[in-house]
Amino acid sequence: MILPIYLYGQPALRKPTEDIEPGELDIKTLLSDMQETLTNAEGCGLAAPQIGLSKRLFIVDGTELGEDYPDCVDFRQAFINPEIIEESEETVSYSEGCLSLPGISENVVRPETITIRYQDPDFNWKEETFTGFKARIVQHEYDHLEGHVFTDRISPIRRQFVKGKLTNIAKGKTTARYRYKH
Numbered sequence: 001m002i003l004p005i006y007l008y009g010q011p012a013l014r015k016p017t018e019d020i021e022p023g024e025l026d027i028k029t030l031l032s033d034m035q036e037t038l039t040n041a042e043g044c045g046l047a048a049p050q051i052g053l054s055k056r057l058f059i060v061d062g063t064e065l066g067e068d069y070p071d072c073v074d075f076r077q078a079f080i081n082p083e084i085i086e087e088s089e090e091t092v093s094y095s096e097g098c099l100s101l102p103g104i105s106e107n108v109v110r111p112e113t114i115t116i117r118y119q120d121p122d123f124n125w126k127e128e129t130f131t132g133f134k135a136r137i138v139q140h141e142y143d144h145l146e147g148h149v150f151t152d153r154i155s156p157i158r159r160q161f162v163k164g165k166l167t168n169i170a171k172g173k174t175t176a177r178y179r180y181k182h
C-alpha cells in the first residue's frame with residue numbers, strides 16, 4: 001500500500017522516535033508498504049516519521065541512483081533501532097533532497113564514513129560501516145529519527161535562501177508528484 005509522505009511542517013517530522021520491540025508491529029507489512037511508497041516516489045530513503053510513525057526505523061534504496069552513484073544500485077535494506085556509533089573526522093559535501101521537502105536541494109557537509117549498529121527485519125543485531133554516498137543516505141535517514149531534516153544542517157545564509165520555500169511547504173502551497181500529507 002502506498003502511504004502518504006508527511007511534508008515539512010508536519011509535527012511528526014520533529015517528534016522523538018521510540019525503539020521497536022519484536023512483535024510490536026507487523027514489521028513485514030510495514031516494510032513492504034514503506035518500500036512501495038519509496039519506489040512510487042522514486043526516492044532513495046524513507047524514515048518512519050515521514051509516514052507519521054514515531055518509531056526508530058528507516059529503509060534505503062539506491063535503485064534510482066544508478067547513473068550518479070553506481071555503487072548504490074544494490075543498496076537496499078532496512079535499519080531497525082539504529083544507532084550511529086562512529087563517525088569519521090573527514091567530511092564530505094553532497095547535494096541532498098528529501099521527499100518531505102519537495103523542490104529543495106542543498107549541499108550538506110557530513111562525515112564521510114560512519115559505523116551503525118541496527119537490527120534487521122528479523123531483529124538480529126548487525127554492525128556495518130558505510131562510506132561515500134551510502135553513508136550519506138544513512139545519515140540523512142538517521143537524522144529523521146532524531147527529528148532533524150537536512151535544511152537544519154545547511155549554512156545560515158542558505159537557510160535564509162530556502163526559508164520561503166519551506167514556509168510554502170508548511171502552508172500547503174506545494175505539491176508533489178507522489179501521495180503526500182501536509
Ligand code: NI
Pocket residue numbers: 097098099100140141144
Ligand atoms: Ni529525508
